[in-house]
Amino acid sequence: MNTPISAPFILHIALATGLSLRILYRRLQVNTALAWIVLLIAMPFAGPVLYIMFGDPTLGQRRLKLGQRIRHFYQEAYALTREDGADLAGIPGPFDALAGSIMRDSGFPVLARNSYTILSDAGTIIDSMCRDIDRAQCDCCLEFYIIDPAGRVAEVLQAVLRAAARGVDCRILADDFGSKALFRSDWPERLRTGGVRLIRSLPVGLIKSLSKRSDLRNHRKLLICDRTVAYTGSFNLIDPRLFKPDSHVGEWIDLMMRIEGQTVDALAAVVNADFLLEEPGAQLDRVALRIDPRQAPLPSTHALMQVLPSGPEMPNSTIYEFIVAAIFNARRRVRIVTPYFIPDQAVLLALTSAAKRGVTVEIIVPARIDTRLGQFASQAAYEDLLTAGVAILRFGGGLLHAKAVLIDDGVALFGTVNMDMRSFYLNLELSLILYEPQINADLGALIDGYAARSTALVPQVWAARPASQRFLENLLRLAGPLL
Template sequence: MEKFYHFLTLAGIVVYWLLVAGVTLRVVLKRRAVSISLAWLMIIYILPIVGVICYFLFGEMNLGKKRAERAKEMFEPFGHWFNQLNDCNAHSPETMGRHIYKIDQLCNHRLSLPALSGNTLSLQSSPQDILHSVINDIENAQTSIQMVFYIWHPGGLADSVATALIQAAKRGVKVRLLLDSAGSPRFFRSPWYTMMRDAGIEVLQALEVSPWRIFLRRLDLRQHRKIIVIDELVAYTGSMNMVDPAYFKQNSGVGQWVDIMVRVTGPSVNVMSAIHGWDWEVETGRRMLPSLPECSVEPEEVQNPIQVVPSGPGMPEYLIHQVLTLAINQANESVRITTPYFVPSADLVETLKMTAQRGIEVELIIPHKNDSMMVQWASRAFYTELMQAGVKIYEFYGGLLHTKSVVIDRQFCLVGTVNMDMRSLWLNFELTLAIDDETFTQEMYELQQSYIEQSYRVDFTEWQKRSFYSRFLERVFYLFNPLL
């Protein structure tokens, strides 16, 4: 019996060694940033067995076989729809400002998706104003309402939105609602889910979480977009989930979430509708491409083009990351960034450092307290090198600053759903608007300034005095960069 147990022990060691060796080869041979590969190797070797399991669960882009096949088949017909937008007069590269011109070129070459003019934009920063505006547009809907959200959390004005959707469905409006399974579990356990379905609303769980599928699809790949499209005339996107902050995560100790949404009319609404159609087809296999926009933009009108930039499995890799890098590299005066989760890639860190080192004012505004302890400590691991390069870092004390925005030279901005972390920039289904509208951008800049007024700038001298314990936690959680 003793020999048998000895044999089992040796066999277990051999199997484990072969498993680790195989995963190591997989990590090394996979084409990705060296920093990510090194981080994964450290996790695998520092956390025996657990590290290998984590790699199987989170280590590679795995949408699931059926969804991956759909996404591959969808790319050509959606690309054809996008490409037709180049023929309408809302796409006029000759009138574009320097900031968006190259972004239009990038997105057009990689996704056949051009920037379109003739839009109107409204920046909304109060949760009550946002939710009342959405409710009003729903109540005026005539034909269709399409929504996709990462989180729908019942309570407060979010329930009023749900009621408005039910009433719209009862009067014949076609309502389609796509919610991330991991982000919205409370909604799917609430009576609202049943009431909506009883009213005729199509409600789907995106990327459904199931213990039977943990090794078949990457679990932390999430549907993180926030899109509302009403009658293909009005659209919303931004950082705010379908929540009333006064009823959301009140016990987390970070304060109320601070968000924005952008209300859009014009040709870009149809593009956002097409992105919703992409997400719907990935889940269901049913194609719902919208009609092409009218694109009736007169030459004498103010152009203010918008580039809609989607990302996610099936779409060109790292597109939003490329747009962000391109935008920052074009800065001549200033770059101001707000993000709740700051765990950037090595390339993005170098871009920020180089921008500051060439004399551009670079400001980073992030929450003082975060709802993710791991992210909070990992973010601080970047402070020293960024401040040494000249980047100004502000910690916001007015709640959990959840706004995702970048303002370049006070003339051009990016707003949307994308955090400055690896998951958002390299993995999730996300959406960003690149906006060449100086009036709107100035509004965004002034809102960012109000965030700075509720923040404290991190002093480099004082930062250097932090404890060994803090430094240790920063480095430990930095190692988990690929999981954040």
Template sequence: MHDSAVLAWILFAAQAALQLVFIVRALLRPHREPASRFAWVLVIALAPGVGVLAYVLFGEVNLGRRRIGRLRAALASLPPAEEIAGASAEPAIHDRFVPLFRVGTSVNHYVPVAGNRARLQPDSAAAIAAMVADIDAARHSVHVLFYIWLADASGLKVAEALKRAAARGVVCRAMADDLGSRALIRSAHWRDMAASGVRLAAALPIGNPLLRLFKSRIDMRNHRKIVVIDNAVTYCGSQNCADAAFAVKARFAPWVDVIARFEGPVARQMQHLFASSWMAETSEDLAPLFGEPLPPPAPGFIAQTIGSGAGVRYSAMPETFVALMSAARRELVITTPYYVPDEPIQAALCASARRGVATTIVFPKRNDSWIVAAASRSYYRELLEAGVQIHEYAGGLLHAKTLTLDGEITLIGSANIDRRSFELNAENNILLHDEAFTRDLRARQQVFLDAATPVTVAQVEAYSRWRQLWNNTIAMLGPVL
């Protein structure tokens, strides 16, 4: 046998062995749906080189052992999550809603707490103005964390407010995701904040991208949007620290967000969530923040923080969504920009409509992600045939992540109904029980509905064969990505 033939057989055997190793890894990875395992086995088997490389880059949800270790150490150093905001209000919750808050408690151990108040912000500019006013009024501490923080008018207003607060002796800590906010972190504005006394940290720093690939997935990001002031006020919603014009993706503008200002013990839970992210990236111990006495009980509704991410079980957000969808009796209204569900969520939405619940979901008509847009539309027909009402909002990129249930329950925050939010991103949401706030949010959802176009089964059936093929092919890749 010629040397070239021997070499060819050796290379073939090495390739086959490498494929086998990664096929076994794909089969052994925990918490993976059978469809995902099957998809990865096919990719690795049919496209050996590309498939193995794709698996190395995207096949495993890996934040890195050191990072996970630091996050767990931070949580261990902080006071127990179930104790930081006062006694659980579960006994005061209506029996039919108790399971919803128990699911929330199982995620981070934050218990539902009473005595909260909230105000929905009119729009993005008003939300930034409210944040700036609260920062200017802060007495002790200001903590902010954003996935995307731009050096535009809104972003710089918050930066200047932090600098003013630090100058008068308020302890200010600001964190931004190292990928989503890379331009600001590497700008003079970031250095100016540091020079003014604002304590800064980058969330999930990438460092050398080539080296990072071998340690963790670069696309696992801190997607949270958190503002906590004086341990008593917090903001929660979909809005990043940026103008609605959103300069980095201006052709999809305006970015249409929903965010609310909360007062009460739920702010301490959001503080705990911020502290865990901060301590995982820095050596500063924030446990003393929780030594401050709780304020006296005040009137207000029951609420609970839910923070998903690599430090908690992978199924936290999908379980939360399924629990809420399954609890609806009269009406379920959802807005989300990105819809790439797992099977239980798709089934829960269809089941909601089939049992007579008025089930409505609003998507943006134009999505900044062509991949998500195609995948989302592949699910339309099944939803519509089950009786789910689908609307596409045409007034900009609807970025709001909201859910209202029977006019009583609200979920608001940063999590999308897609696999990226479920498996890769750190998210923060607030679950609450209050008719007044839910009514206000439902009215905002109606504004979106009034500016949206209903989607019909006939329209979906009229999609060309090529469009159907494209949508379904992209959706089929969902378990792989």
């Protein structure tokens, strides 16, 4: 007796087949494509709905083209051309070639006339930000993934209100999802009443999710005052004593860099483009773009820096290419600090290959993070890394949220990027590529402090972990490309 094939089953097969073909023609990363295809087949109807909502990692062709045009406008206006950049001969090979590749992809050259201070304490970061906002005379721009107005963050917002009251043009761009606490408070009304322009970045909502992915987020952290001083790094605008106490991971620990010099202009180009792309009614087609005057001369000190914005608004995954190429080209040492470590096969191969050829590879992660899915997906890679000779240290003094990659003695990556596919492809991120031995040494000293408060995984002990834990790791490893 023949069993009739049900209409829902036929519809499921048609949807899964059609969307799988779309995935194949989009030429995604192999692991990401396979993860989506498995999801489409294994989850009737729910899989297609998830793919339609979260499967397209772009913000649209219009934003892509406008973003390139606006950034190029500011690169020209701020004299960020190749001729004004630093001589790449001072960068060791093959990183000079990588720097040139970043320049061609992003338009941002290596810039030399810079000074910097690395800040590692949340209270010091907030104090320093408030001082610079209080000194601002012309322009004050903040762009953050998370702004939570609790605790000492209110001091920063009060400083912005004081600046606006004395005639400074103050703008805040806050991610709509990450900054829910801000938008649900009375601060938006207070800021707007005080003359501050507050804009939601990548607004979320039920209707919007039908046409745009709601999980593509603006993960950048930036403060710029008067094109004179800038801050960027891993620090969200939070008070770590009060942020996410129910996650039981301890206080968040971050790094921020205060910069003066040419790199401030490059960061201003990124900030201005982001504001114009989000601001309602911005006259983009008329190139009604602002050129803020520089309020201070360039410093005489030299520190080689290159700005690299990344994410679905950029034409290429340059940050991912740089990280993989840099690890493959390491000769002595690779040090990585990241809260979220979910490597794909290319990153995993680069790290294990480096360790096998005698490069010292050290990865420092928090002992616990604020997402259990991410925790198990991260741990799925540990055994392969430990077997290859990679040292994995788990920091026990809180949620180590700092993000840095140090290659040998003279190249470092610093900013907002985590070592996972979300940071490489889905979030708007911002990195500084630093070609300076002294910066590398300064970051290395801070990493030494993190390492001293960490516990190294012992391969034999890790291999003896419970079978149930292994199962969860292997299961969630399949979802790694989607996390």
